[in-house]
Amino acid sequence: MATGPTRSSPVDSPNPAFDDLHRVLEASPAVTYALTRDGQSLRPVYISAHIEELLGYPVADWMADPQFWRQCLHPDDRERVLAQSARHLPEGLVDHEYRVRHRDGSYRWVHDRLRLMPARDGRPAMAVGVWQDITHRARADRLLRTLSHLTARVTGDDFFRTLVRHLAEALDMRYVLLGELPGHPPTRVHTRALYADGAIRPNVTYPLAGTPCARVLSDEPCHYANDVCRDFPEDELLREMAVESYFGVPIRRADGTITGLLALMHDQPREISATERAVIALFAARAGTELARHQAEEQLQLIDQVFEGSRDxxxxxxxxxxxxxxxxxxxxxxxxxxxxxxxxxxxxxxxxxxxxxxxxxxxxxxxxxxxxxxxxxxxxxxxxxxxxxxxxxxxxxxxxxVTHYIGIASDITSHKAAEQHIDYLAHYDTLTGLGNRRLLEEELERMLRNARGGRPFALFFLDLDRFKNINDTLGHESGDRLLEEVADRLRDLAGPQATLCRIGGDEFAILAPGLSHRQTAGIARQLVEGISRPYEITERPLVVTCSVGVAVHPRDGTRREALISAADTALHYVKAHGSNHYQFHEPGMTAAAAERLHLENDLREALLRGEFELYYQPVLDTERLTVCGAEALLRWHHPEAGLIPPDRFIPLAEETGLIRPIGTWVLREACAQAARWRRLGLTGMTVSVNVSGEQFWRDELPQAVRQALEAQALAPDALVLEITESVLMHGSANTETRLRELKAMGVGLSLDDFGTGYSSLSYLKRFPIDTLKIDKSFVRDMVRDEHDRTLAQTVIAMGHGLGLQVVAEGVESAEHLPLLRRARCDRVQGYHFSRPLPARALSRWIQQHQCSRSPQD
The missing domain is CATH 3.30.450.20 (PAS domain)
Incomplete structure (x- = not known):
């Protein structure tokens, strides 16, 4: 801690001139101080007593701790002030303004000038400074900074409301009133804006007589620092608002006629400084311009009072x-x-x-x-x-x-930069840097306006195939990296003249001008081939394919909506026909797209209207041909189109996300039917339910399974969930976690369509699968095709080697049974036994099958 005097008075000096100087410094309204160098820092050796009046802390606090000044600096100013002091003090003079904390917790603005006095005559270097309280001036500066905003952006009643709010907030006033004085002479005050307790209040009209507002007409300005209600006992408005202090100024026309007043009131005593008075008067003059629709000479005079201090x-x-x-x-x-x-x-x-x-x-x-x-x-x-x-x-x-013109201007460079940034955000995708859908639509409109004489251009819609699986299995961070790399490839593939946009999660659009049909097809082919090259974003190369739909101007339309619809329709056509290629829009596609849209709309209502029904195909034990289970298969009875095949509406349900509520319904209905069968004595019957990838990766699947079982009090082993090999093809940790979560519930897990996807023995070994279902494409031809027969036998042997049950689906003739029995296949399913049937029909079939089955079967 620095040593030195602990009071402002110096040690008694025999020099009268020194004593006189000390008295002068102590009497100064400014704070004077002196610092001496102590090593690499400065410590105070003198501070005038006025410091306590300014900031509330006694001199001893400042003298005792050289760091006390730093601690009192406003956090927002501290770094700037210390940097300026360190930079300019060696040059001999520091001159800056900043905020210092008062003992009561508020802050005061000070103007600090510090001059360095070099060491001489063996004495250390000293610095002498002066603090001036500029709090009122700083408050006035904040008010003035609002002037340009008010005059440039707001007029009329909006101006009045903005004015009273700015004044109240800047001057810490509880009430601010701007009123008109109609009539000659005026007898009442009609408020054009009234700010009270933090909000704009409804306008009121009240008598002028007996109020301090009447005094404004003859006494400019009218100021009551405290106890204003005592002087105006008849003013009901003052009493209702518990006003303690009042300051009012008139609002004049250009000819000097008073047309209104501006009054500032508070519920505590309040002094108004000269600087604040000048600024308030300036605002009153501006308000007069709005009231009278004339620019007064008074405005020039009032502006001149604060002319030098304006920041605009x-x-x-x-x-x-x-x-x-x-x-x-x-x-x-x-x-x-x-x-x-x-x-x-x-x-x-x-x-x-x-x-x-x-x-x-x-x-x-x-x-x-x-x-x-x-x-x-x-x-x-x-x-x-x-x-x-x-x-x-x-x-x-x-x-x-007209005698003069007054211009008030603000440099809005930073504002324009912000506007440009906002415009960028409105037109560009922040992840890839490509344009967004809004930019695509605007650029498409521009190209249509400029396409004189039917000048051709092409619109490509590109969608990544099965991108959702990337997010679900590798995570959204990897998905974002993939999108960024796809965007980079598109820049290289589309060329410098093209406009590139990301218009959806994994959907992109490209506008390419001046292309022939052959060039357009070439670009589409390059897009499909270029996007499908491996990506190095994971430990193993990742291959992602894409689908491209193409619309050409003017063949496919001359309006923006028509071209976008054509490209989108062509893209959906590609997706519906295998993906991983491109397709030009053709006239017939529009009708197909419309039909698809109608089908989608009907599909959204089908669940509510009860149009779905579950059919069941029996699963039999291969040796004894006893019924041991049934696979639930969804059917849609459309009220107009009749029975719609699953391959028409299931992909649509998966694409639109409707498969989730539909899948939940299937789980509940299948579990209810399994419970009925068990009540009928078919205790060994299990029901198999197909689970789509959209369901499998959703967190609500385990809960939906649990609720379906609990609603029927059904044992978990009565339910088998069938999951296709393509859903599990990634083999990620998330896949294994989800399977083990379901397995822990006690339900059976079956791998459906085995052999058609990305088969891997390591997956079968690691995943908790109970059953393999050999795809019917292998079973159907095993009677005639030796290779299919060998494949089926191999899969059966492999499944048994891994401890799994094996089901052969697609058994369509009696010739299949001997082959499957010799291969020791566990269970069979197919048209040879029964087509999928409604629940009641299947129950009858089971009874007939049990009665008709011979002991030798």
Whole structure:
């Protein structure tokens, strides 16, 4: 801790002149202080007593701890102040403004000037400084910064409401009132804006007599620092609001006639500084302009009071637009000194961004309305152009003749940069940097407007095949990396003239101008081939294919909506016919797309209307041909189209996400039927339910299975979930976790369509699968085809070697049974025994089958 005096008074000195100097410093309204170098830092050796009046802390606190000053700095100012002090003190002078914490927790603005006195005569280097309280001036500066915003952006009643809110918040006033004084002489006050307790209140009208507002008419300004209700006992509004202090100023016309008033009130005693009075008067003058629709000479006089301190650029010209005066902010923004501008016109600031028509319209507005506001580009003295927000008002005399023009401008370079960023976000995808759907639509409209004479261009819609599996198995981070790499490839493949957009999660669009049919087909082919090259985003190369739909202008449409619909229809056609290739739009596709849309709409209502039904195909023990289970198969009875095949609506349900609620219904219905069979004595019957990939990867699947079983009090081993090999092909940790979660519930797990996907013995070994179902494509031809017979026998042997049961589906003739029995296949299923039947029909079939089955079967 630094040593030194602990009070402001120095040690008694025999030098009278020194004592006189000390008295002068102590009497100064500013805080004076002295620092001496102590190693690499400075410590205080003198601080005038006025510091306690300014900030509430006694001198001893500052003298005892050299770090006390740092601790009192406002957190938002500390880094800047310390950096400026370190940078400028060695140069001999530090001059800056910042906030310091008062003992009561509030902050005061101070102006700090510190001068370094070099060491001499064996004495250490010292620094002498002065603090001045500029809190009121800083508050006034904040008020002034709102002036340009108010005059340039808000008019009429919106201006009045904004004004009272700004004044109340900036000056910490509880109430601010802006009122009109109608009539000659006025007898009442009608508020145009009333701010109370943090909100704009409804306007009111009240008598003028007996209120401090009446005093405003004769006493400018009218200020009651405390106990205002005592002086105006008849003012009910003051009593209702519990007003303690009041400050009011009149609002005048250009001829000096008072037309209104601006009153600021608080529920505690409140002094109004001279600077605050000047600023409030300036706002009152601006309010008078709005009330009277004239620009008053008083406005110029009031603006001049704060002219030098404004943070916005202010320029005053005569009626011939010759520059008379500019403020320091104008010099700082434009780079011109005032002497370079006086006598010249604002034309030297013109950037060339606006043409003659712009300035004609501006002057027409000034002549007709006396005011103009807008944005324009100006040129600084160094030639740099910058955007500004400008408000220009004409000042008239008593004869309604223009005598001056006043312009208030703000440099809005940072605002424009923010606008550009917002525009970028509105038109571009932040992940890939490509355009978004909005940019595609705007660019498509532009190309259609410019496509004179039917100039051709192509619109490509590209969609990644089975991208959802990437997100589900590898995670969204890997999915995002894949999208970024796809975007990079598209930039290389589409060429510099094309417009690239990401219009959906994994859907992209490309606009390519001036292409022939052959060139368009070539690009489409390159897209399919280029996107399918392996990606190095995981430990193993990842292959992702894509589908491309193509629409061509003008063949497929001359309107934006028509071309987008055509490309989208062609893309859906590709997806419905195997994916991984491209397709031009053809006329017949539109009808097919419309039919598909109608089917999708009907599918959304089918569950609510009870149009679904479960059919069941029996599963039999191969040796004894006893019925041991049934596979639930969904059927849709459309009220108009009749029975719709599953291969038409199941893919649509998976694509639209409807498979999730439909799958939940299937689980509940299948478990209910299994419970009925068990009540009928078929205790060994299991029911198998197919689970789509969309269901499997959703977290609600285990809960849906659990609820379906609990609703029927059904044992878990009565339910078998059939999952296709393609769903499990990635073999990720998530796959194994989900399977083990389901297995822990006690349900059976069957791998469906085995042999048609990405078969891997390691998957079979690791995953908790109970049953393999050999795909019917192998079983159907095993009677005639030796290779299929060998494949089927191999799969059966392999399944048994892994401890799995094996089911052969697609058994369509009696010749299959001997072959499957010799191969020791466990169970069989197929048309040879029964087609899928409704539940009741299957129950009858089971009874007939049991009765008709001979002991030798």
């Amino acid at each position: 650029a202010i320029i005053i010209t005569d009626a011939q637009t010759r520059i008379l005066q500019v403020n320091p902010a104008f010099e700082a923004i434009s780079g011109y000194r005032e002497e370079e501008l006086v006598g010249r016109t604002p034309r030297l600031l013109q950037s060339g961004h606006q043409g003659p028509r712009f300035y004609r319209e501006m002057w027409e507005a000034l002549k007709s309305r006396g005011h103009w506001q807008g944005e324009l580009w100006n040129r600084r003295a160094d030639g740099e152009t910058y955007p500004s927000l400008l408000s220009v008002s004409a000042v008239t005399n008593d004869n309604d003749e």
